[in-house]
Amino acid sequence: MAITFTISAHDGQARRGELHTAHGVIRTPAFMPVGTAATVKAMTPEAVKSTGADVILGNTYHLMLRPTAELVAKMGGLHRFMHWDGPILTDSGGFQVMSLSKLRKLTEKAVTFQSHIDGSTHELSPERAMEIQYLLGSDITMALDECTPFPATEKQAEESMQLSLRWAQRSKDAFVQREGYALFGIVQGSVYPRLREESAAALRQIGFDGYAVGGLAVGEGQELMFNVLDFTMAHLPQDRPRYLMGVGKPDDIIGAVMRGIDMFDCVIPTRAGRFARGYTDEGERNLRNAKFADDARPLQEGCSCPACSHYSRAYLHHLFKADEMLGPILLTWHNVHFYQKLMQDIRAAISEGKLAGFAEEFLRRYGKHREADDAAA
């Protein structure tokens, strides 16, 4: 086996475990901060590490365009280039090609597209996606798939899913097997149980080190997302990590963990940090809100992150009003810390068999205040 995954506790469908990679251990359920362009925005790697994050995500699409995978390889690989010595998972580029690039042309062989940066033309095939992630030195490589748009008819979803399956096989064939390095397949099939089951079964047949659920968090809403997880998870192997791509808000994460998901990534904590939105146990707070101008309390009482340990809401408010970079720096730090603390609490609750109670208590506080704060903003 390329990577080892051990499960130490179950609580309902939820699992607590450890994923052993070439660059260290990932404690699951895990949240991966997103380091799009070889940097987790507004954070040093030391800051990321200090939050308790074990693994970060890099974006193949962004890195292949700038600075290019070849340049990163020449500089010693992504870990060395960006000074992150922990595990790195890279996506395959498929999602960003669909959401960011221009003049896409999708064929059986590959997708060609124009860069959103300079309009230059590029091709991404399963083989090229494997090559790029190999050059980057990813611990966990994602197979190239087509992220099925939402909504899609069952026929559209099936054709797209079948293409992704053929690309999954080509990804597997092109992937360079090494000890400590993993390749994950991606289940597609939109909201259709038959397609999700067929996709999962075919991927298991090919054989991957882990399985991602793709095509969600694309506008379908939480209820439908949970519904898809409910009928998809049963078709994934128990002994392999499961990764829900691009998710999500704290309540999304808790619900997905309770349905058996082990790994998450999302830009929410970092993006929200740049836009003055702070995550707390009592919901999201918009630090630009005038009510914080003379609020001497920390963003969240009891939080041990640097933003809450040393600064007031009034100071954070001031930084955002004055467009000072330290605002995004501190708030991003807090948000990523908050997410990692949530994962830590989730893991502890699973070990204690108390996840349902933890979830209920968390969501009760979190949901109530989120509405109150949004109404006041």
Added chain:
Amino acid sequence: MAITFTISAHDGQARRGELHTAHGVIRTPAFMPVGTAATVKAMTPEAVKSTGADVILGNTYHLMLRPTAELVAKMGGLHRFMHWDGPILTDSGGFQVMSLSKLRKLTEKAVTFQSHIDGSTHELSPERAMEIQYLLGSDITMALDECTPFPATEKQAEESMQLSLRWAQRSKDAFVQREGYALFGIVQGSVYPRLREESAAALRQIGFDGYAVGGLAVGEGQELMFNVLDFTMAHLPQDRPRYLMGVGKPDDIIGAVMRGIDMFDCVIPTRAGRFARGYTDEGERNLRNAKFADDARPLQEGCSCPACSHYSRAYLHHLFKADEMLGPILLTWHNVHFYQKLMQDIRAAISEGKLAGFAEEFLRRYGKHREADDAAA
């Protein structure tokens, strides 16, 4: 005496010393990073401290407008508000009123102006400048002066200087004397020896804890600036710290230290860091320059700052090309570290009586490459 200044070594006109304030010791010659709006841009206070900076500068003009001195006082003072427990020097606001505000009206009593942020009308008098700096909790308060524009006729410079002297007396009268807290006067007089001498003599008569040289670094050029220092310094007391406001580049600082200056502040290292310009022993480097795209070397060999310890020029180049916040974060950190290392080397050279040799060697390397790099940029 409100603050203690001890001189431990002389080397020509240069002095090495220690200034003891309520919030700690400032080793001189000292460079103060500028924390305009209650933050040294793009740096955490821990990062600032790690560079070896003993003291930072805050701007009365910016803070009085946003978040206001009253708000800062309510939050426990500037040290607590921004989480900097070392000494803070605040300017009086006079310079920024002249350079940033709109619709200024200068009378004997005060200057009224409109905020550059929201157009609101404010008044700054010597008494109000003292009150604001008291509310902020500055260790070193600057008297309110009029920064004489350059160029100015001798008549204009004399009238302006005389107003500054009357404001200096009113500043002294309004300043609240406390152990560990200092008030500095500011010598004006433009480029005219007679006026500088008269200004210095009158300020000594009033009696200040330290003396700043103002009205320089306003476009007069290094030669003329050094010339003014040459005929001004003789009129300042030997046993009090001397502060050259708003200066400067490394070669400006070295030349001014050799003329007897003990303290400096300047936005150059922080501003340059945000605009991809890195300071090195071999001159300034523009990290956006394409020649750094695949340069695996650190910005400066042997530099112990985080940017040079962990990253390549290629990575810094990538960050600036991708508009990633970590670029300004790392490069500002490096630049402030570079300035503090320069001050540390200057202090060591003074103690060893080798300042002239150090200066010659530094300027030989620094000057040569600066030109080369600019030509290539």
